[in-house]
Amino acid sequence: MDLRDLTTRVSHLAFEAGEHALQDQVNPHDLKYRVQPKSEQRFTSEVDTRLMRFCRDGISKIDPADGFWEDEGSDREPNSRYWCIGNIDGAINYVRNMAEWAVTFTLFEIGKDGVPSPIIGVVHAPALGLTYLAAQGQGAIRIRRTPIGSKQEKIIPSTTDSLDGSVVSFGMSYFPRESKRALRTVAAMAGRPADIKRVGPTSLDLCKVADGTYDAYFEPKLHSWDIPAVSAGTVVVWESQGKLNQWNGNPIDWGRDNDIVATNGLIDDDLKPYLNQD
Numbered sequence: 001m002d003l004r005d006l007t008t009r010v011s012h013l014a015f016e017a018g019e020h021a022l023q024d025q026v027n028p029h030d031l032k033y034r035v036q037p038k039s040e041q042r043f044t045s046e047v048d049t050r051l052m053r054f055c056r057d058g059i060s061k062i063d064p065a066d067g068f069w070e071d072e073g074s075d076r077e078p079n080s081r082y083w084c085i086g087n088i089d090g091a092i093n094y095v096r097n098m099a100e101w102a103v104t105f106t107l108f109e110i111g112k113d114g115v116p117s118p119i120i121g122v123v124h125a126p127a128l129g130l131t132y133l134a135a136q137g138q139g140a141i142r143i144r145r146t147p148i149g150s151k152q153e154k155i156i157p158s159t160t161d162s163l164d165g166s167v168v169s170f171g172m173s174y175f176p177r178e179s180k181r182a183l184r185t186v187a188a189m190a191g192r193p194a195d196i197k198r199v200g201p202t203s204l205d206l207c208k209v210a211d212g213t214y215d216a217y218f219e220p221k222l223h224s225w226d227i228p229a230v231s232a233g234t235v236v237v238w239e240s241q242g243k244l245n246q247w248n249g250n251p252i253d254w255g256r257d258n259d260i261v262a263t264n265g266l267i268d269d270d271l272k273p274y275l276n277q278d
Contacts, residue, residue: 003120003135006063010105011122011133011143013058018103018126021051025094025127047094048087051103055085059105069108069227076116082108084118086228090201099127102203104232108254116254121235123203132207134239142211157242157264158212163271168193169205171219171260178221185218189274202226202260206233209262210240216263216271218247223257230260237262247275 001009024047056068066077069084076082083105088094090101107120119136129145132155144151160166170186172179186196197214199205205217210233222230234252237244245251247259249272261275 001063004138006107007120007122007133007135007138009062010059010107010120011124011131013055013062014103014105014122014124014131015126017051017055017058018124020054021047021088021094021103022126024050025097048091051088052085055103055105059083059085065107069106076110076114078110078112078114080110081119082110082116084108084228084231086225086232089123089203089229093200099125100199100204101125101127101201102229104203104228106228106231106235108231118231118235121232121239123207123232123236125204128204130204130207132210132233132236134210134236136235136239138239140210140236140239142207155211155236155240157209157237157240158215159266160215160264161266163189163192163267166193166215166267167195167197167213168271169197169199169208169214169217171200171202171205171217171222172198173219173221175221181220182218185220185274189271192270201229203229203233206230206244206262207236209264210236210242212264215267216261218259218261218271218275220247220259221257222260227254230258233262241265243268 066080067082069082086104088101094101102123102125105122106118108116109119110116121134123132131143134140140155142155172182208214209217234244243265244262247261252258
C-alpha cells in the first residue's frame with residue numbers, strides 16, 4: 001500500500017474514532033478526567049483508554065508496520081516504521097465541552113542512521129468537522145464538513161511577510177515556569193501582530209499554520225507526551241510547504257523536549273528575536 005492510500009485509510013479510522021470520542025463528550029456523565037501527580041501533570045481519562053484501544057486495533061488491521069512508537073522506546077530499529085497514536089489532543093478543551101480538540105495518527109520512519117522522521121500525519125477534529133491529512137511527498141489536504149457535504153482541498157500557508165498585522169497563535173504548558181516563558185514571549189511582541197490567539201490544541205494550531213489561518217505558532221517545552229500531536233501536525237505543516245523547527249533553528253529532536261515554532265516561512269526573521277530573548 002502506498003503512502004497516499006494508507007493515509008486515506010487511516011483518515012477513515014480517525015473519523016470513526018473521533019465519532020466515538022465526540023459521543024462521549026456530549027454525554028458529560030461519561031467524562032472522568034483527572035490530573036496526574038505534579039511530577040507528571042496531564043489529563044487522562046477512561047475516554048482515552050477506550051480511544052487508544054479502538055485506534056490500535058484499527059491500525060493493526062490496516063497496516064501494523066513494525067509496531068507502536070510508544071511501545072518500542074529506545075529499541076526502535078533503523079529502516080523500520082512505527083505508528084504513534086496519542087490520547088485526545090486538547091483534553092482541557094474536551095472536558096470543558098469546547099470544540100477544539102483532535103485525535104491524531106502519525107507514522108514514523110526510522111532512517112538508516114537511527115533518526116526518526118514522521119512521514120504520515122492525520123489530525124481529525126470531530127466537533128469542528130475538520131480533518132487534515134498529509135503524507136511525505138504528497139502534499140497536505142484539509143477536509144471540511146459543510147451543509148452540502150464534505151469539501152476536500154489542498155492547503156498552503158499564508159503569504160503574510162511581516163509580523164506586523166499577522167495572526168499568531170501560541171501554546172502554554174501546565175507547568176508554571178513554562179507557562180510564564182510563553183507569556184513573556186507574547187508580552188514582548190504585543191502590538192505587532194493584529195491578533196495573538198490562545199486556543200489550542202497543538203495539533204490543530206500547527207494545521208492552522210499549514211492552511212493559512214495563522215501565520216505562525218509557537219510553544220515552549222513540548223514534552224514526550226506531546227509527540228503524537230506535534231508529529232501529526234508537523235507532517236501537515238511540512239507538506240503544505242510551511243516551516244517548523246525549534247526556536248533556535250535546529251530540527252525537531254523526537255527524543256527530547258522541544259521549543260516548537262511553525263511559520264509560513266516568510267515571517268521567521270521578524271519572529272526570531274522574540275523567541276530568543278531568554
